[in-house]
Amino acid sequence: MPRAALDSPTGESANDQPRDAYAYQELDGAGARGEAVLAEECALAISYNGISHAVMMVSPSAVEDFVAGFSLSGGLVDGLDDIYDIQVKRAGAALSAEVQISSRAFWALKQHRRNLAGTSGCGLCGVEALEQALPQLDTLTASPLPPAEHLQGLRERIGSAQRLARQTGALHAAAFVDGSGEIRLCREDIGRHNALDKLIGALLRERLEPQLGFALVTSRCSLELIHKAVRARIGTLVSLSAPTSLTVQWARRHHLNLIHLPHHSAPRVYSPAPFAGGG
Known part of the structure; x- marks a missing residue:
């Protein structure tokens, strides 16, 4: 698949373009003034084979990665x-992505859109929403847990890998740690879902x-x-924030390893369950 580039007058990608600093004044007695670089946000319209599908608010970096991950x-x-x-x-402050997909995938997409249109006004839209919220997923082949040493110092290491977050302080990140324990990829976005889609x-x-x-x-x-x-088909997901109960249940059901990395204690493996029938 050809690698796409953002269409800009200079030929730069959104990652490389200079960012404006915004003036602020501190709300205290001194009233000190300063400037800060803020996280970027833009609208991204996605079309498949010429048919508009979605408009998302994203950070304008690694956009092609996001589109591919969002599609999968x-x-x-x-x-x-x-x-x-x-x-x-690019069109002003907005982006558009035109995606060419296979005939099989496009046919499935059109069928899905037709089904959505068919349920409009018939009282079944809530069922459709529930199917999207609680979809049928394939069960993964169980993967071994990562070695404990690959999780050591991970909070600090991911912080160092978040280049955009260091500038703005307002971005989520998703990273891939390879089999040797090194951070191989890191993607950032204003949206936590978007960050994972970019990584995917x-x-x-x-x-x-x-x-x-x-x-x-x-x-x-x-x-x-x-x-x-x-x-x-990610076998292990590590989170810096504690999971919800439903998240743990679904991870166990689908053989996804789920690990929480607390601030001041050892990593906690919630999936697989620590013992048969464990809660």
């Missing part, structure tokens, strides 16, 4: 071979095997992140 984690494609091309263009897309586009390492998210570990990880 949303069940729109089965893999990278279904994505023929991604063309990203990067894994796809670089043809890295997700089960030969683990994914790390800096955000709250909610059920939607479990859905994305399972669809991307």
